Amino acid sequence: xxxxxxxxxxxxxxxxxxxxxxxxxxxxxxxxxxxxxxxxxxxxxxxxxxxxxxxxxxxxxxxxxxxxxxxxxxxxxxxxxxxxxxxxxxxxxxxxxxxxxxxxxxxxxxxxxxxxxxxxxx
Numbered sequence: 627x628x629x630x631x632x633x634x635x636x637x638x639x640x641x642x643x644x645x646x647x648x649x650x651x652x653x654x655x656x657x658x659x660x661x662x663x664x665x666x667x668x669x670x671x672x673x674x675x676x677x678x679x680x681x682x683x684x685x686x687x688x689x690x691x692x693x694x695x696x697x698x699x700x701x702x703x704x705x706x707x708x709x710x711x712x713x714x715x716x717x718x719x720x721x722x723x724x725x726x727x728x729x730x731x732x733x734x735x736x737x738x739x740x741x742x743x744x745x746x747x748x
């Protein structure tokens with residue numbers, strides 16, 4: 627059976643947040659600026675969970691909220707593309723119909739301008 631990455635969001639305790647903050651010197655992982663007292667910050671996954679990352683200390687870093695939102699926006703696009711590729715690979719997504727009038731279409735236009743199905747004879 628196929629297994630897909632766990633995409634459920636985790637809540638981190640205050641203790642875990644403080645531990646990560648201290649471990650990384652209170653520095654934003656994305657912009658490398660210091661997170662000042664009173665500034666909002668979030669825990670950032672280096673490799674998003676939706677792309678195979680895990681909730682381990684090696685994959686978690688503190689980041690300013692504004693920096694985190696920007697990266698998350700990019701990550702969501704990558705995750706959606708990975709979902710589309712995965713669906714296509716396993717045949718879960720049907721192929722779209724061909725362009726009307728092309729040789730792969732079931733319709734053809736005759737020289738007199740009428741449109742008929744390809745398998746029909748004159």
